[in-house]
Amino acid sequence: MIQAETLDLLEWYRLCQHLSTFAATKLGAIASRQLQLPTTKEESLTLLSQTQEVYQLEQRPNGRLSFEGITDIGNALERANIGGMLIGQELLSIATTLAGVRRLRRIIDQQEDCPVLNALVEQVRTYPDLEQEIYRCIEEDGTVADRASPQLREVRGQMKVVRERIYRRLQEIINKQGGAVQEAVITQRSDRFVIPVKAPQKDQIPGIIHDTSSTGATIYVEPQSVVEQGNKLRQFRRTEQIEEEIILRKLSEQVASLFDDLEYLLAVATTIDLATARARYSLWLEAHPPRFVNLEAGEQLTLRQLRHPLLVWQQQHEQGRAVIPINVQILAPIRVVAITGPNTGGKTVTLKTFGLAALMAKAGLFIPAKEPVEIPWFDQILADIGDEQSLQQSLSTFSGHIRRIVRILEALQIDNSSSLVLLDEVGAGTDPAEGSALAIALLKYLAENVTLSIATTHYGELKALKYQDSRFENASVEFDDQTISPTYRLLWGIPGRSNALTIAQRLGLDPEIVEDARSRVGGYTEDINQVIAGLEQQRKEQEQKAFEAKKLLQQTEKFYTEVSQKATSLQEREKDLKRTQEIEIQKALTNAKTEIAKVIRQLQQGTPTAQDAQKATQALNEISAQFLPNTSAKPQKTYIPKVGERVRIPSLGQTAEVLSVSEDTGNVSVKFGLMKMTINFTEIESLDGQKVEILVKAKATPVTPPPSQTEKPPTLIQTSKNTIDIRGSRVAEAEADLEKAIAQATQSGVLWVIHGKGTGKLRQGVHEFLGQHPQVKRFEIAPQNEGGSGVTIVYLR
Template structure:
């Protein structure tokens, strides 16, 4: 009885009515209005799993799951079990239900990750053969169709012929006796065809009078000539009805044979519709799935930003006030929470909100709170909320409370003989104004004793009170906790916020002063309270001020954190945009370079073809080369700076690669580039080109005086005039290119830039190595239009490790 009382006090039926509006079928709506509370946590877990999968499908499928065609065929199934004959409409409803359920099963089977719903539809049978037979025999209007049987088709063919004959005879009579009839009209009275005849001229049309008009001026007569045809028509109609009944009986018998399967099918469809209704309602509430916790293992009840679902509905549909959520975070050792504070401060709403949240989780609904939603599974939710006054039973407010609390204690006492205070029943008890309605001293004592009893016998109890003595229980028993509803002294109104750890203080005198009560009376009342009470109120006021200060700081810190996160997001986005822009620019630059190189190579190829054809002059080749040089200078990156050459000093350790020895330098290089080295006991003279540093650097080649003199003699010959192509042949750093360490492709680019402005010989250092770089250089020089010829350098200039190319 107390369970049903609790549901009524929490207005559970209103929530179920709201839920029913989200159902797609009549059966689902009926099931929602009569929602059953599960008796086990396993059942609740199963319902939650159904809701989660339905929630997933509602969000992933366009329009959600379809229940089109599924109807309430329960009465029809019950009647066929009693050998009743179904009507055409009932048979058609069964056929559409079979089709709708088959489509529902097909949709669920095609979706991934819905094992619970898939298991529900796995064993249902939709009997497509019965559905097809019904559609063959019953048309869309619910009438038996001609194709149902040959006999019925013959009967209806005869009926049409008889009706045609009757109509033709009556038409003839109307034409012959036009003066005697009221109007040229053929109508029916019952199953008989008649014509309207003027009463004074009834003898002109002999026959059977079946009806008379209200005024008596018109008689509806069946002429004697069509009476036999009318009799035949009546007999055929009886045969038609008998055949239709036989067809519907046969279909009803087929359905009666599979009634149990169809009842199961209907049950599964209702379960799925109810799961979808829970999902849609949860989505509308912006609720989140709960997780059932075990407080005995140290888990905390967490319900942050918990909204009252009925108030949310009232705000959305009935222009109610905005809903102020509450935070309920209850540690595992807490068994009793006492909420104090002013009237109309939201204490009772808090009780109802928690009670509804516990029930919603049990029936598989999501809870309208912020994630995570963590709540125990309560086997009972028991409440004493509001007054239970009765003039007829002479019950006062106090008596009503005591009677209901007695029923709560009895419910807790049933079947808990084997439970200890450390392991109470998983019940939730909600008490509003505990101990009220009687002498304050006795009421307070009774409330303390009751709450201590509940701490031993219920897993969690929430009680609202005005008794100050209950606030001290927290400091006597660790299983108790205080909470209060906040009160704004400036506006003299509650804020409906729930504050934890701080008991509410009396605001009666403050409110009285603000409302204009005589100050002398208020001060006199203070003296009656005693100093201890005033001290307690001051302590509570200090705690509240400290809490407000901490909340302000927390709010500021939260705003600062949000600002930092926003700035971090903006910087990250800008960095990503810059990286993308840089990548785009790099790609565009590479594309431009590639296009320029392709164009330049095309021009070179044209010049080469003209040269091969013998029609191109040197001036044309020079112009093409100059154009290529300009493109290279514009688009290609600058050539790498040449590495500084190695200059051996006396005492340095050097490597002689051709001998495979490491030696010590005894003398600096002379004007011919020779120096003395010693390795072991041997001394010898070597060329600079034959040594390198220990880290692999080649020695810097010096220009000998002999080379300078030969160059000067060559430039002063009178029989060899100076031309742009006969530049100095002295080797310097300007006409020397060091390609060592580069790939062939990179070497070609460096050579192209170096050859463009050059005139005369160019010394190209490629080294020996594997020989691939030298081969690549020679291949490039071989096809270059400005290179007349090339040859290995003199031994003193590097020999085969250096190539001298002559630029025209």
């Protein structure tokens, strides 16, 4: 299939391998390596939205998505669905996956600008009851816990009693028959308790021989006196296995009953991990999101400073050489681009770079190019790149290319809605005259039937197509005549010129031979090369001027930034100065009031006389001169409304007529329509926008503290319904218990969580859980008389 061949030729699966290294889970890595391309533009837009939202989340301090605990439980779900029994470790993986997806969903739910991710997790159910039941029945090492059932607890208790009896009896035998015992230890063979006995003294300890050492010097004997107890222990062990199987099967059945929901949960987690891998890979590439354009509608394709993603990886991880970006800008009428230039000049790399960019945009990946990134969405991306020569099939280079081109044309006949065709060395491998004619015919056919085609060639005849058909464009890879090497830069609008004779002369070929060759090529070809060389020189001069202009612009921007910063600094200094002045005035007023109060107290201590009053007046004048601001300036005229005047009431959006004015109370009676009302001066203004400013006599007003900004917490009443005790639980178990308790305590508005002090690990885990819960308003450590650091009080929304 030509589409699959194209992916191989463009090394798409190598890019997918790089993408998989950014996945957080095994399922995400597998999905990345097997990345499927969407079949519709809408699917690509959805994938790009997912990538964009995760990309934005990753930039926030607390927005990084965590996939901790999420594992590949697909095989376990399938086996449970067909009636199989899951082992303890598989059940624990299901429980940790449920908890991990719940944490992941909580992070996404807290974001207000992630509609695509929110819609993705909206229908996910994490079943905390199943998770809690698994943790109750299964220990951390995967074994079934005693607490799983009363029967299991009872049989294990009986086993413990029998085992202790056996140990005591064997220890007695070892102590009495020490000479016959090879080593004073109790060991097991075939689930039976035995002691190592010297082979010559085996008759001194009669019993059942279960094993012999490699040398034959030691035999492992189960003494006859403990055989019956050993049989009992084996029966209990079988009963224990039956009880464990009952518990495991019951849990497996619960998992099977939720198969569809759990499978959907796993698919959503994989989708989010894949989106996260795309976002992190795009961030690493310093890539930008593409916008899909329509060339046929007159829009243009723009990819500035486009870099080959595999070469970027090679540069970063394999000490490869620096990646030279290319610029691609294709206007609406263009349907075919012919790229010419010398071998090893980068023509094939250009084709692959552009092809990978189209595939990345289609798959929901950002493109490693500068913004704006504008590229069409292609239904098909088809390529003929490289040499398909095969000795086994007796195919020449030309035959291999033709075979692949035939498959490309067949695919275009099936679906030709929007396609991109990439052809490397079109028409090569045969007679130049016939090859160039075939290449021209093929490119003209593609111009009629394909959205966009890009072809590399050595044939000079293809350079002239641009001047015969407006749908064609020329491009070339730049070549440095001084160093006799390509620069790998792509030049648009200029065809590549032949450099063979120049290179030959620079490399030392006899000048007579070179001149003879030039005369055989003909003056017309040489004239064309001279014209192309002139165009290249003009382009270099324009690029140098553009570089200088860019440098000047950067200097201007830097100067503008410095001026803006200085202006901002001056504004801040002015604000600070005003704040300082206000503080100083307040201090002066406070000191003045204190001094006045002293004078008043002095007058109140005895019978005031005229002389005392005169001294007090003098003291007040001194205080006024020292502390109060100078008010000798002429007072500004103030606006006072008059009866019959029309004023504006901004808060009501109305104009009204003044009925009466009271300067003592600062109120004014107004009428608008049929309504009359009395309002304060501060709520009106003149029709030309003047505000009322009344100078009233200063009155001694008591200084009252500002109202408290926090409400007094209500009286808390602790009951059994709003209290949960999780001491001795693990953090994962505690989260499931807290989820239930919060739902039940919502009406009371408060929840007491008793977690104990201990090492503080459980308290820390509880606080992290509460800090991310949407129903938790705040929480705090309880007072010392209510449990102190062993209890947390949670206030709910």
